[in-house]
Amino acid sequence: MLRRRLIQALDLTAAQKQQAKTIFQQAKQSAQPIRQQLKQNREAFAAAVKANDTAHIQALASQQGTLMGQVAAIRGELMAKFYSSLTPDQRTKADQIQQKIQQKIQQRKLGSNG
Numbered sequence: 001m002l003r004r005r006l007i008q009a010l011d012l013t014a015a016q017k018q019q020a021k022t023i024f025q026q027a028k029q030s031a032q033p034i035r036q037q038l039k040q041n042r043e044a045f046a047a048a049v050k051a052n053d054t055a056h057i058q059a060l061a062s063q064q065g066t067l068m069g070q071v072a073a074i075r076g077e078l079m080a081k082f083y084s085s086l087t088p089d090q091r092t093k094a095d096q097i098q099q100k101i102q103q104k105i106q107q108r109k110l111g112s113n114g
Helices: 002-009 014-050 054-084 086-114
Strands: none
Touching: 002 014, 002 086, 014 054
């Protein structure tokens, strides 16, 4: 799991690990109802596609975008809280890890387009 590897790579103190655990748990709880709505929305979207209900497809797609935006906001807030708990050295290391992840994502995108 990425989160576990990140925590290990940053060599967090016991207090930081506990704080991170609390932050991640709170975010998971906040996102759970939205994730359930996303699941229901995807199921309804699939049914609308099969029924060729274009008006419903548009409404569900819009709703899906809103729900995904809410999940992204929760993730952003989570990472902001986590990042603020790091020392300057840990932040530098976290930035480097993030850059490597972004590079891998770009490479995958380029590889799938070629």
